[in-house]
Amino acid sequence: MDVTGDETRAAWAIASRKYEDEYAEHLEEARTVALLPEEVEALGDLVVGADVVHPMSGHGLDDIALARLGARSVHGLDYSEAALSSAQRRADELGMPCRYTRAVMPDSGLESACADLVYTGKGALIWLPDLPAFFAEVHRLLRAGGWFYVYEAHPLVPLWGWDTDEIRVRPDRSYFAPSHVNDSFPANGAVERQHTLSEIVMACRRAGFEIEHLDEHPEPFWRPEHLNAAAAWDGRLPNSFSLLARRA
Numbered sequence: 001m002d003v004t005g006d007e008t009r010a011a012w013a014i015a016s017r018k019y020e021d022e023y024a025e026h027l028e029e030a031r032t033v034a035l036l037p038e039e040v041e042a043l044g045d046l047v048v049g050a051d052v053v054h055p056m057s058g059h060g061l062d063d064i065a066l067a068r069l070g071a072r073s074v075h076g077l078d079y080s081e082a083a084l085s086s087a088q089r090r091a092d093e094l095g096m097p098c099r100y101t102r103a104v105m106p107d108s109g110l111e112s113a114c115a116d117l118v119y120t121g122k123g124a125l126i127w128l129p130d131l132p133a134f135f136a137e138v139h140r141l142l143r144a145g146g147w148f149y150v151y152e153a154h155p156l157v158p159l160w161g162w163d164t165d166e167i168r169v170r171p172d173r174s175y176f177a178p179s180h181v182n183d184s185f186p187a188n189g190a191v192e193r194q195h196t197l198s199e200i201v202m203a204c205r206r207a208g209f210e211i212e213h214l215d216e217h218p219e220p221f222w223r224p225e226h227l228n229a230a231a232a233w234d235g236r237l238p239n240s241f242s243l244l245a246r247r248a
């Protein structure tokens with residue numbers, strides 16, 4: 001199963017055409033885009049004046065939101081050329097201090113201690129087979145005392161069915177499985193890596209971070225276009241988590 005990550009990268013090469021196809025909609029969204037209220041609250045004034053690095057930056061809308069919150073610079077990293085070029089064009093059009101370079105994480109290609117804040121999530125950690133290597137890279141990028149923030153799908157989410165009548169746990173998934181093939185993702189065949197909450201927290205600690213904040217949220221950060229309400233989103237289950245950690 002996709003040991004090298006090549007199939008997932010190929011799946012993203014196809015899926016990332018949406019970044020170009022949806023350029024106009026994203027540009028409109030970018031004019032007013034903001035981080036989620038939970039993110040704004042957790043980050044407080046950490047963003048003000050910060051040099052931010054955003055691995056797996058995707059469409060880059062969060063970069064514009066970070067710039068609006070007062071970031072001095074935002075450096076987005078992604079392996080999709082379509083994501084990088086459309087995000088750069090959008091940021092330039094709006095006069096935002098964002099720049100984008102290609103990176104295959106966990107190798108960012110950036111110099112050590114270049115960031116005050118590393119921000120990521122919303123569909124990022126699930127593409128990384130080697131979480132300790134990724135956290136070590138985040139640690140290397142941060143200046144002493146710098147911050148690492150993740151807002152991500154809760155690791156239990158692969159188990160939730162999207163039934164609207166009642167909550168069902170998918171019989172074909174396990175919380176403790178190392179991965180599964182995503183069957184809803186626009187590019188079929190992408191392999192989602194699974195990391196349990198304890199694996200994420202412990203890998204973060206072992207990489208040299210102190211956990212400042214860990215929270216679980218009932219709301220999903222993303223809903224498929226065809227589905228307005230799944231029973232799993234009715235407030236009884238965790239659908240997202242957020243983590244703020246400080247580089248020791």
Ligand SMILES: C[S@@+](CC[C@H](N)C(=O)[O-])C[C@H]1O[C@@H](n2cnc3c(N)ncnc32)[C@H](O)[C@@H]1O
Nearest residue numbers: 056057058059078079080104105121122123127
């Ligand atoms: C679901 S998107 C989410 C990104 C962003 N939060 C957003 O909302 O657009 C995931 C992005 O990660 C990128 N990606 C996946 N694995 C990667 C890796 N190992 N290195 C760099 N980029 C990666 C993909 O190209 C894609 O743009």
